[in-house]
Amino acid sequence: MTAITATPPSAPALSPRVSPIDGVRQSLTLAWRTIVQVRHNPWELGDFSFQPIMFVLLFTFVFGGAIAGDWQGYLQFMLPGMITMNMLFVTMYVAQGLNTDLTKGVFDRLRSLPIARWAPLAGRIAADQVKQAWSIVLVLGIGLIMGFRIGTNVGGLLVAIVLLLVFALCFSWVSVLVGVLARDPERVQIFGFTALFPVTFVSNVFVPTETMPGWLQAFVKVNPVSILSDACRALMLGDKTVGTPWHVGSAGPPVVQSLIWAAAIVLVFAPLSVWALKRKI
Amino acid sequence: MDHAIWAEGLVKHFGETKALDGVDLAVRPGTVLGLLGPNGAGKTTAVRVLATLLRPDAGRASVNGYDVVNDAHQVRQLIGLTGQYASVDETLTGTENLLLIGRLLGIPKPQAKQRARELLAQFELTDAASRATKTYSGGMRRRLDLASSLVGRPTLLYLDEPTTGLDPRARAELWELIRRLVAGGTTVLLTTQYLDEADELADEIMVIDHGRVIASGTPDELKAKTGSQTLAVRPAEREHLPIVTSVVGELACATPDVKGRLVTAQVTDPKVLPAVVRKLDDAGVVVTELALRTSSLNEVFLTLTGHPAEETDENGTDGSDQTERSAA
Numbered sequence: 014m015t016a017i018t019a020t021p022p023s024a025p026a027l028s029p030r031v032s033p034i035d036g037v038r039q040s041l042t043l044a045w046r047t048i049v050q051v052r053h054n055p056w057e058l059g060d061f062s063f064q065p066i067m068f069v070l071l072f073t074f075v076f077g078g079a080i081a082g083d084w085q086g087y088l089q090f091m092l093p094g095m096i097t098m099n100m101l102f103v104t105m106y107v108a109q110g111l112n113t114d115l116t117k118g119v120f121d122r123l124r125s126l127p128i129a130r131w132a133p134l135a136g137r138i139a140a141d142q143v144k145q146a147w148s149i150v151l152v153l154g155i156g157l158i159m160g161f162r163i164g165t166n167v168g169g170l171l172v173a174i175v176l177l178l179v180f181a182l183c184f185s186w187v188s189v190l191v192g193v194l195a196r197d198p199e200r201v202q203i204f205g206f207t208a209l210f211p212v213t214f215v216s217n218v219f220v221p222t223e224t225m226p227g228w229l230q231a232f233v234k235v236n237p238v239s240i241l242s243d244a245c246r247a248l249m250l251g252d253k254t255v256g257t258p259w260h261v262g263s264a265g266p267p268v269v270q271s272l273i274w275a276a277a278i279v280l281v282f283a284p285l286s287v288w289a290l291k292r293k294i
Numbered sequence: 295m296d297h298a299i300w301a302e303g304l305v306k307h308f309g310e311t312k313a314l315d316g317v318d319l320a321v322r323p324g325t326v327l328g329l330l331g332p333n334g335a336g337k338t339t340a341v342r343v344l345a346t347l348l349r350p351d352a353g354r355a356s357v358n359g360y361d362v363v364n365d366a367h368q369v370r371q372l373i374g375l376t377g378q379y380a381s382v383d384e385t386l387t388g389t390e391n392l393l394l395i396g397r398l399l400g401i402p403k404p405q406a407k408q409r410a411r412e413l414l415a416q417f418e419l420t421d422a423a424s425r426a427t428k429t430y431s432g433g434m435r436r437r438l439d440l441a442s443s444l445v446g447r448p449t450l451l452y453l454d455e456p457t458t459g460l461d462p463r464a465r466a467e468l469w470e471l472i473r474r475l476v477a478g479g480t481t482v483l484l485t486t487q488y489l490d491e492a493d494e495l496a497d498e499i500m501v502i503d504h505g506r507v508i509a510s511g512t513p514d515e516l517k518a519k520t521g522s523q524t525l526a527v528r529p530a531e532r533e534h535l536p537i538v539t540s541v542v543g544e545l546a547c548a549t550p551d552v553k554g555r556l557v558t559a560q561v562t563d564p565k566v567l568p569a570v571v572r573k574l575d576d577a578g579v580v581v582t583e584l585a586l587r588t589s590s591l592n593e594v595f596l597t598l599t600g601h602p603a604e605e606t607d608e609n610g611t612d613g614s615d616q617t618e619r620s621a622a
Contacts, residue, residue: 027360027368035400042397050385053426118381122442125345127370128398294347 028127036129043123043136047110048143061106061144062151065099069155072219080220085160092156093173093245094218096149097238100181101213103148105205107141107185111192112201120294134290138185145181149174164251169264173248176268180241183275186282193289213238237274243267298323298450298481299344303353306339306505313339314350315505321498323449326472326482328496330489330594336505337485338378341454344483345375357450374443378455378485382438384428388419391427391438395445406445413441417471433464440471451475453484457491469494490588493517501598509598518562520597525566526558527574528583538581541573548597556583560597 031039051057069092077087114120114133123133153161163170188205195201215229216238222230233239247264299321306314313336321327329337342348344355346366354361360368382391389410396406414423417437422430427438436456443451453472457465472495476482486492492499493513500510509516525546529538538557542550545566546559567586574581 027371029365030367038400039398042394045397046383046386046390046394049390050383053385053387117384118377119383121342121347121377122375122381122395123398124347125370125373125375126395126398126446127367132398 031127031129033129036132036135039128039132040135040139043133044140044143046136047140051143058144058147061103061148064102065095065148065152066155068099069095069152069159073159076219088156088159088161089250090221090246091219092152092161093249094216094238094242095156096152097177097242097245098213098216098218099152100145100148100177101184101238102206102209103145104141104181104184104188105191105201105209106144107138107188108192108195108201108205109198110141111137111189112195112198115193115293116197124294134189138182138189141185142178142182145178146174149177163249165249169248169251172268173245176244176248176271177241180237180271180275183279186279186286189286190282190289193286193293212236216242218242237271237278240267240274241271244271297321298325299327299355299357299483301340301344301353301355304340304343304350304355305352306336306343306348306350312505314343314353316353317502317505317507319500319507321481321483323481324476324479325497326476326484326495328492328499329483329485329502330487330492330499331485331502332487335502337502338454339505340502341375341452341483341485345373345452346370347375371446372448372450374446374448374451376436376440376443376451376453376456378458382427382435382442385426387424387426388414388430388438389423391442392445395442399446401445409445413444417441431464433460433467436460436464436468437471440468444475448480450481450483453482455485455487458487465491489594493588501594503599516594520560520594523561523564524558524587525561525570526556526583526585526587527570527581528556530580530582534577534579537577537579538574541570541577545569545573561586 072091072095073084073088077084077091081087081090111120111134114123114137120133124130191201191205191208195204216233216236218238222233222239225233244264244267247267297320299319301317301319304314304317305312315336317336317340319327319329319340329340331337339348343350344357344362346362346369349363354363356362356365357369358372360372362369383394386394389407392410392413393403393406396409397403401409411420411423414420417440419434419438419441422434427435430438440453440456456472457468460468469491472482472484476495482495484492484495496513498510499513499516500507501516502508509519511519525542527538527542529535532555535552535555535557539550539552542557542559546561548560550557550559564586567584571584
């Protein structure tokens, strides 16, 4: 019988705490895990690519003409909003991954390791930025193939992408809360999508706010999905109406408002999520 | 320091449920303590407190002299935890799971890879190293789970029901691995629902029920107290029942229990079996069943507490270890 050596010859000195740099490194290691998961199962990317492709095609060719007179103009108007909406749906994968870790005991294993207490959560959120970036590139790519034209320049487009990712990073805290509260990963889907559907559809993603009844406009105007969509439109299409039948405003106000919304979401949902997580584990 | 693990008066409530109700324990370095009890007895809660995953409501515990609440980070550098639910990432391969832990522990990549290879070889998982763990069998998953907890070469290992749900062969393999770890100097805290598992592996056993320690001692002491084995005899003829009962009663340490034609009794000495055979043969009794088997946890419980081990409690104060976890 050979002994499995598990004890080091001399006990190393134990460190009393984790340095923030180590914490960042540990978070990145945990984020690497998600990248490997995608590499093993590229179909997972396919899973959340199929629906947005269908949506872009459906709205452009089926509804576009009826809504905007011609589908080319509608594509210009709708695509920035579609990018926003789809990216918000993709943030729900944070909830699913976190919930899987919690229910399968992986989270316990991670917490029993001498790593920063915040690293498992930060790693999860950071990793999902890759999926969110993919969702932006995917919808944008489909749009470009179908004839979507950038009215500004590469700079404007990059600012839009960074703004979207920053917003997604903040919005991930909502997803964290869903992941903690849901009983199992299947329920995350139902829970997340039920909450996201009305918020994303009752916005100016598909149609301009002015076409809705007044009482609904009040909600649509303050809806962060509308504001972020407006910011993306302005950053991608420019101040002037570029091929859309409707006016696109300037980028400044919606960009600032989007950032205020993002900050507000973090301020409310980050403490709430951490509190819920502490109660659960 | 005298003890690798030491705890005094641990109390933990989950709402109305008292998962731990004043537990004291001490484990000497290099030995195995078996926490034996039914589902919901508080075993998992005890492990979670000692692994710094839960804060106790009262009482103190330390690992190698480090307090589990105040010096949690030091404690985490000493322990390895293998949970009741094999906590490996199902989407990663065996190698990647071990590499992830190694990298999180700050081991440089080449060494972490080397360590993963070593562990996979020791746990006979080399062939499955590059397969996603969701394709692993239950026994393979447990082995990988155990390997994951050893990446950082912990001096202390917590094994929470390591063989629950495994088939006998996988169980025996895991026992063998645990024995080798102990031979290498690792201190082990083991929880189990099986008396034979505690008997096989533990230097000392503590029986817990409703968050309290109801008996403790070496396996031999405990067996002497409770009768470690059960003798079962079934005579072919009903009229032989009184003779069988009296023969068994004479040799066993407790009053025999008669159910139908089956006579059972707790015994401590395996030598009673040939003695029973001789006496029954002399009396001309033909038996259709004659067996000596390890007592179940239920039978031990019955002896220790006078009530059988309850799986679920009508007060809702019990339940599985899973509900214990989520009740918080």
